[in-house]
Amino acid sequence: MRYLPHTEADIQVMFDAIGVKDFEELFQTVPEACRYDGEMEIPEAKTEWNLNRYMGKIRSMMPVSPDHNVLIGAGRYQHHIPAAIPSVMGRSEFLTAYTPYQPEMAQGTLQGLFEYQTLTARLLGVDVANASMYDGATGLAEALLMGLRVARKKTRIAISMAIHPHFREVVATYFRPTDYEIIELPFLKDGRTDLSSLAGEDGIAAVALQSPNFFGVIEDMEAAATAVHDVGALCVSCFTEPLAFGLFKSPGSCGADIVCGEGQSLGIPVSFGGPGLGMFGCRDAFVRNMPGRLVGETTDLDGKRGYVLTLSTREQHIRREKATSNICSNQGICTLTATMYMASLGGTGLRKLARLNYDKTEYLKKALQETGAECCFSAPTFNEFVVEFKNDFSTTWKKLMERGIVAGLNLGRFYPGFDNRYLFCVTETVSKDVLDMVISEVEK
Amino acid sequence: MRYLPHTEADIQVMFDAIGVKDFEELFQTVPEACRYDGEMEIPEAKTEWNLNRYMGKIRSMMPVSPDHNVLIGAGRYQHHIPAAIPSVMGRSEFLTAYTPYQPEMAQGTLQGLFEYQTLTARLLGVDVANASMYDGATGLAEALLMGLRVARKKTRIAISMAIHPHFREVVATYFRPTDYEIIELPFLKDGRTDLSSLAGEDGIAAVALQSPNFFGVIEDMEAAATAVHDVGALCVSCFTEPLAFGLFKSPGSCGADIVCGEGQSLGIPVSFGGPGLGMFGCRDAFVRNMPGRLVGETTDLDGKRGYVLTLSTREQHIRREKATSNICSNQGICTLTATMYMASLGGTGLRKLARLNYDKTEYLKKALQETGAECCFSAPTFNEFVVEFKNDFSTTWKKLMERGIVAGLNLGRFYPGFDNRYLFCVTETVSKDVLDMVISEVEK
Amino acid sequence: MNSAPGQSGLIMDEPLLWEKGKTGRNGMSIPESDVPAAPIPDKLCGNGPDFPDLYEVEVVRHYTRLSQWNFGVDTGMYPLGSCTMKYNPKINEKHAAAPELAAAHPMLGDEYCQGTLRIIYELQQYLAAITGLDAVSVQPAAGAHGELAGMLIFEAYHRSNGQKRTKILMPDTAHGTNPASAALCGYKPVPIKSGNRGILNVGQIRELMDEETAGIMITNPNTLGLFEENIREIAEIVHEKGGLVYGDGANMNAVMGIADMKKCGVDVLHLNLHKTFSTPHGGGGPGAGPVCVVDKLAGFLPSPRVEFDGTTYRLEAYRPESVGRMHSFHGNYGVLVRALCYILTMGAQNLKKVSQYAVLNASYLKVKLKEHLHLAYDRPCMHEAVFSDKKQLEFKVTTLDIAKRLMDSGYHPPTIYFPLVVPGAIMIEPTETESLEELDTFIEVVKQIVTEARTTPELLRNAPQRFKVKRLDETQAARKPCLCG
Amino acid sequence: MNSAPGQSGLIMDEPLLWEKGKTGRNGMSIPESDVPAAPIPDKLCGNGPDFPDLYEVEVVRHYTRLSQWNFGVDTGMYPLGSCTMKYNPKINEKHAAAPELAAAHPMLGDEYCQGTLRIIYELQQYLAAITGLDAVSVQPAAGAHGELAGMLIFEAYHRSNGQKRTKILMPDTAHGTNPASAALCGYKPVPIKSGNRGILNVGQIRELMDEETAGIMITNPNTLGLFEENIREIAEIVHEKGGLVYGDGANMNAVMGIADMKKCGVDVLHLNLHKTFSTPHGGGGPGAGPVCVVDKLAGFLPSPRVEFDGTTYRLEAYRPESVGRMHSFHGNYGVLVRALCYILTMGAQNLKKVSQYAVLNASYLKVKLKEHLHLAYDRPCMHEAVFSDKKQLEFKVTTLDIAKRLMDSGYHPPTIYFPLVVPGAIMIEPTETESLEELDTFIEVVKQIVTEARTTPELLRNAPQRFKVKRLDETQAARKPCLCG
Numbered sequence A, B: 001m002r003y004l005p006h007t008e009a010d011i012q013v014m015f016d017a018i019g020v021k022d023f024e025e026l027f028q029t030v031p032e033a034c035r036y037d038g039e040m041e042i043p044e045a046k047t048e049w050n051l052n053r054y055m056g057k058i059r060s061m062m063p064v065s066p067d068h069n070v071l072i073g074a075g076r077y078q079h080h081i082p083a084a085i086p087s088v089m090g091r092s093e094f095l096t097a098y099t100p101y102q103p104e105m106a107q108g109t110l111q112g113l114f115e116y117q118t119l120t121a122r123l124l125g126v127d128v129a130n131a132s133m134y135d136g137a138t139g140l141a142e143a144l145l146m147g148l149r150v151a152r153k154k155t156r157i158a159i160s161m162a163i164h165p166h167f168r169e170v171v172a173t174y175f176r177p178t179d180y181e182i183i184e185l186p187f188l189k190d191g192r193t194d195l196s197s198l199a200g201e202d203g204i205a206a207v208a209l210q211s212p213n214f215f216g217v218i219e220d221m222e223a224a225a226t227a228v229h230d231v232g233a234l235c236v237s238c239f240t241e242p243l244a245f246g247l248f249k250s251p252g253s254c255g256a257d258i259v260c261g262e263g264q265s266l267g268i269p270v271s272f273g274g275p276g277l278g279m280f281g282c283r284d285a286f287v288r289n290m291p292g293r294l295v296g297e298t299t300d301l302d303g304k305r306g307y308v309l310t311l312s313t314r315e316q317h318i319r320r321e322k323a324t325s326n327i328c329s330n331q332g333i334c335t336l337t338a339t340m341y342m343a344s345l346g347g348t349g350l351r352k353l354a355r356l357n358y359d360k361t362e363y364l365k366k367a368l369q370e371t372g373a374e375c376c377f378s379a380p381t382f383n384e385f386v387v388e389f390k391n392d393f394s395t396t397w398k399k400l401m402e403r404g405i406v407a408g409l410n411l412g413r414f415y416p417g418f419d420n421r422y423l424f425c426v427t428e429t430v431s432k433d434v435l436d437m438v439i440s441e442v443e444k
Numbered sequence C, D: 001m002n003s004a005p006g007q008s009g010l011i012m013d014e015p016l017l018w019e020k021g022k023t024g025r026n027g028m029s030i031p032e033s034d035v036p037a038a039p040i041p042d043k044l045c046g047n048g049p050d051f052p053d054l055y056e057v058e059v060v061r062h063y064t065r066l067s068q069w070n071f072g073v074d075t076g077m078y079p080l081g082s083c084t085m086k087y088n089p090k091i092n093e094k095h096a097a098a099p100e101l102a103a104a105h106p107m108l109g110d111e112y113c114q115g116t117l118r119i120i121y122e123l124q125q126y127l128a129a130i131t132g133l134d135a136v137s138v139q140p141a142a143g144a145h146g147e148l149a150g151m152l153i154f155e156a157y158h159r160s161n162g163q164k165r166t167k168i169l170m171p172d173t174a175h176g177t178n179p180a181s182a183a184l185c186g187y188k189p190v191p192i193k194s195g196n197r198g199i200l201n202v203g204q205i206r207e208l209m210d211e212e213t214a215g216i217m218i219t220n221p222n223t224l225g226l227f228e229e230n231i232r233e234i235a236e237i238v239h240e241k242g243g244l245v246y247g248d249g250a251n252m253n254a255v256m257g258i259a260d261m262k263k264c265g266v267d268v269l270h271l272n273l274h275k276t277f278s279t280p281h282g283g284g285g286p287g288a289g290p291v292c293v294v295d296k297l298a299g300f301l302p303s304p305r306v307e308f309d310g311t312t313y314r315l316e317a318y319r320p321e322s323v324g325r326m327h328s329f330h331g332n333y334g335v336l337v338r339a340l341c342y343i344l345t346m347g348a349q350n351l352k353k354v355s356q357y358a359v360l361n362a363s364y365l366k367v368k369l370k371e372h373l374h375l376a377y378d379r380p381c382m383h384e385a386v387f388s389d390k391k392q393l394e395f396k397v398t399t400l401d402i403a404k405r406l407m408d409s410g411y412h413p414p415t416i417y418f419p420l421v422v423p424g425a426i427m428i429e430p431t432e433t434e435s436l437e438e439l440d441t442f443i444e445v446v447k448q449i450v451t452e453a454r455t456t457p458e459l460l461r462n463a464p465q466r467f468k469v470k471r472l473d474e475t476q477a478a479r480k481p482c483l484c485g
């Protein structure tokens, strides 16, 4: 076995040194009653070539090929990824290291994470960002728990129904064993969250909105933050498409106190939904309540600049049950990848790319409306929007699928009454030709 | 343009420093009459994504997919290549360096090449191997020129007709402007070279054979070397499939004086025939007549072991028109790749793999004979063999092609009278199932 | 140090990203627009973030240089205890990055995802086989996330029995994530002291376990590298009181094909795919922490899992008793692909060998090193052994100094100061992918460092010397945090 | 040195391959046999070579460590004159390695190779467009091989005119491959001294060119980085005497879209795709040296080339006047794929910018550095400038010392001691992919080194200090060659 170095002779030398005669004796402390019976039910070892063949067979079971145009976002977005990124990220010094507990030997990782934190803070408009959460959904759950920690005595949180349904499910999972109450905020005709029910409410620790929300709609975050702050709650703003902040105001600049979301858009492949990147930031004041790892700048014995993991008294390995979160391993490789992507895009490129995504989406939105489909929500959108078709769209959808286009996501299973509503997503990867094919098929 | 750093402001700063006002002035020494008129006829710049699409379209013009079983060798062999090899070879410190003229800064390349020379010398059974020639064919041409240099006064060489036809063509190209005479040696019924015409010949500097030869036949190199030495010539042994030396005697151990050939089999993709690897070795006595670069061991100021390019007084950059060859850039990346492959296989693995190739080929050879096809040459073969079919094979060939099997290479265009003869190649990549499909199709 | 592989060579300095670049450069292609510009809602629009503009070469060099300041398993031995820093096979990277998988969208219907679902399904099956447990969810994104899933299952199980339990038994050798995960579910950890043999003793559990207590979290082999020999008896006691047994399977690398977690009495267990199953997790992740349970708890697992009816793979229908969704989609999917590739490559026999050799390597190091370093528990160990700086303290040399000196010698240091029960702990886990020669060199180097601790202790206290930076001031970093540039 | 990027960091030592490993280990999968063992002809069989047996991790670490001892363009600036060490785009690697191309077999009929043939065809067309010449063969595997093809064409051309010419004009600034290639075709180089302006003067050529002389080899821009301003007049003289003009196009990076080689009077020219067209050539290659000719010489080009009839790509039929085959198949095909990707990515306008910026960068360096280093020819330069150690000799500091000190500073040294006409030459070619900031830092570092040459010359003489090895003894290596371990 090519990963295992042990020759028969090696094993004997080691048995002798240890003073055992065989593996049986080596495992003497494993009681008979705990022993594994027989052999594990796993197929026989495959050579590299048989593995290739096997995985090739599995890949051939994917009828939606990489050449398809998938006009679905809903939390995961197909964007172009420059080849330079996986190429540099693939360097084993990055890939095969672990948590940078020994900072002098991991300055590459640490400076990389510090850069990630900084670019993320700039993108989200927050004072500080951590070194990542598992994904957008768990980040949101942790943000709300953090809101409750900051608020101390309060026991209620409110979350918008226009937040990604899976995110809300994960929040529910995290909150189930607690005594906290979750209030759901409905959305208005324009697709934005209805915050009117908040007014006069009391004991709410935090209110969470998503912008762009699940319908692609840009919330009026400034107004929302004011309304939330008016009831003494923290404003938690989440997102699934950070590219939006190349064009739209950042959540932090709108007044959000905690900002969290999914960073997969930033150079990370869709990959059936994972690994992604939980981006997470907040105001300076709340740093010590933050979950997750933080990298900080410091100096060495000679006064030279360097980076270390810091404020770890928040963390489980120091604080155990009193930690701000149980998170330990995070999404390291994905954070570095996202930083490489942000660095490759640059400020100029990010704006240009965001604008392009916006324009393409508007093109399709307008054209579909002209075919008679109804745009369900009137507020501005980014990248995604919801339309309702007059007739049953499912046959058109199947026809387009046969032509290599996945024409939106049916929302029937997420919201009652949305059976003929579709969430469309258009990124820079989709050409006008493809959009025109969709339009003309809808027109038929 | 993402590879170009120059902003408008940068350019102005540089113009000012240089003291020119524009690019026109910068190129003042290019006479008007030499100037390029208009724009070069090249398609408009493509984004990375359009390039991907374009190259994808080109790839789709290849009806023989990577999943086909190509039972053709004839100088290029499909072998399994472990993923670890391109992964490590892709490290930019190797890939984006150049000739190790500054040895202290290129010890990675240099130790790697020294290891290549050593493993190559061991594989070929020679005292010393150089750091590569362009490919097997040019290596053979250079070997014969070297033979003439060593022999001094002599002006004739002889080469076997069982040497790869392309190799012989390249030799002819190199020799055309010279006054040297090339004698062609026919092959016998058993597929081996007929050396009988040599006896008593005079003034022959070198005689070249290939083993395994173009027909896959193992020459009796020991006997051949003796015969060649008997007429006072140097024995040049070339090859296209070095894997053979895992099982068969190495050319050097059989008495060859200069050994050269194509090393593509050793972990380098077929890639439409290039880049490959010209392997080249000889006896110690002839080192100073060798073409190509050599890496040697030395010590640094502290007496520590290190590696440098050496014996460069043979080379063009020192000796100019008196150099042993004009070669400068060689096949650097391919030599390192081949070393990684040899290191991954190991002695044990090489033998096992060679044996497997041999057994699979013998299986097909025997089975085809049992169907009534004639095995054209009776001497032992490795990896490849020639059969003649009783009936026209071309329709069967096409049928098998449709089923994803390329059933051998028709030799009609290489040798007169070989119109219904096919050169088959079987490597470890071809499973018995595939061979059985060929056999049963032939049986029909 | 003669035998040590660590040497000095050229590395390149490199500033922070925003200390580079010039406005207007670009590092990636952006397609030309093929649609008209749409009007934008000015009120909502911002200026975009202040990112530097770099060109591709600047980006590539930046990260190439940063990488030179790092050390990975491919660089050398990385005996970071409890982290199982084994070799990460290259071929698995290729499969995880295959375009068909990389582009697979998780919101498509099952009929469009048969390949991706099959990978999950097979992994569920094989992980069940490896642990001996019955049902698996691959959603948890890391070990701690798996623990949380487990604690949620504990909570849901007790709730389904109409109970709300408030405590959980927690050995003092437990990894910090265990109490933190339990706390998230409202369980108060009841600490259990390790006995003098380094393992749990039955009496203590019998004393502490009660019907307020949800169960116990046991790491087995534990973080001292010892097999919890009494786990079955302990499980019986816990079960008798209606409790459940959680197994932290982070150390599964020691016992694949050797111990059966169900026979050990474990009800819920997480695995760390990024450790035992060889997936790379540079800089801290991503991991994957699948949670495995016995039959009676299958219904509580996070949903959805993948089912197979012999023809079609499907995301299972809504399961009301499930603890619910743990992740936006199916966890760190790319990590799952790599883990499956690893399992398929190894097969049952090699996986067992992995554990045998992992324990063989650790035992060999233990025997050889205990002459030089104080061994906390001199008993047969599993995949790792915990030493300490006890013998070196007289020279005023600490575990930290030893760790830093090891860095100069070309080794990643072991895990230090954990587990907490061993003061100055040095926790060494070589993994099975290190060769005897490599172990012998490491032993030699440790021996030399131990000698230096006596003869030239300042060498250790001033270490490291070979890196871009000398010893960094972690106190300053925490006192005046600079977290953003 | 403060501003220099070079620093010291950890690298790992590593023995030779055969000083590692143990018999029986394996580093790659070998399929189990599915056929019966066949009898083997004992007499012919050997024992196989004495290779070490390593496992995969050993191989990966071996090369990871070796790579740490190297320096590439991705590491930093690599101003190796005449070598055009520009950035090698990553995306091109991906396309060259695409399975459809990597697995393409060159012996299949044209109908099975339309994609691979199209790549060659397009490249032929674009290289013709770039040079201004008419026909191209991509077979030559490197620059020198292209020169050989060119000399073969000279020879065949003259032979087709019933002539056998014996001499060739050879400027003394020519790269060593030029005389060596000419010699392979039986031409005796007639040396031409560079004039005091560093370029060829017409009078000399008029004097030397005769009907025994096959033609002239001109590198343009030449290896002093100067455009051969008299090339047209020279070509006329050569043509008048029935000779041909060979253009060594290794320095094409300076003049794409700016100079037209046909208008210059060049008849045959090779390009170095691994230089101008950005393909990586680690450790010395592979390169590609396509040869381009004017119409009247098209028939002599190496065969086969690729033709296109508007529908189908084909290998051309036998061409009797061709110099014949130069390579087993189609040259270094993978290099051709990368070069085509580069050209398609750049388009005409960016290729012209490449040359403009390459010359801009070199001119900037020239102006800034000439205060510190002696500039051999103070004239408007193209893509490179040649300095020397003339000013430093008084301190007993040589070009070699300066080069070694640059290494410690984190730069690959320029080409040194070439061209031969400049004693102690320091030939600097920054390429267009270096930024102004990078050039400024480099200038600063050179300035500091020049100061050190005066103040602390031993720093230079003892350089390099930051590497695995100190200055290596090249004399010893040549005197007692140890070429095989």
Ligand SMILES: Cc1ncc(COP(=O)(O)O)c(C=O)c1O
Residues within 6 Å of the ligand: A327, A328, A329, C082, C083, C142, C143, C144, C145, C175, C177, C178, C219, C223, C248, C250, C251, C272, C287, C288, C289
């Ligand atoms: C024993 C043990 N349990 C749990 C964990 C947590 O795993 P993760 O970091 O994947 O969340 C670790 C890893 O550090 C561990 O060593």
Ligand SMILES: Cc1ncc(COP(=O)(O)O)c(C=O)c1O
Residues within 6 Å of the ligand: B327, B328, B329, D082, D083, D142, D143, D144, D145, D175, D177, D178, D219, D223, D248, D250, D251, D272, D287, D288, D289
């Ligand atoms: C001017 C010049 N001509 C020819 C060559 C030879 O090219 P190659 O090394 O590709 O054979 C070189 C490269 O070193 C060169 O610089």
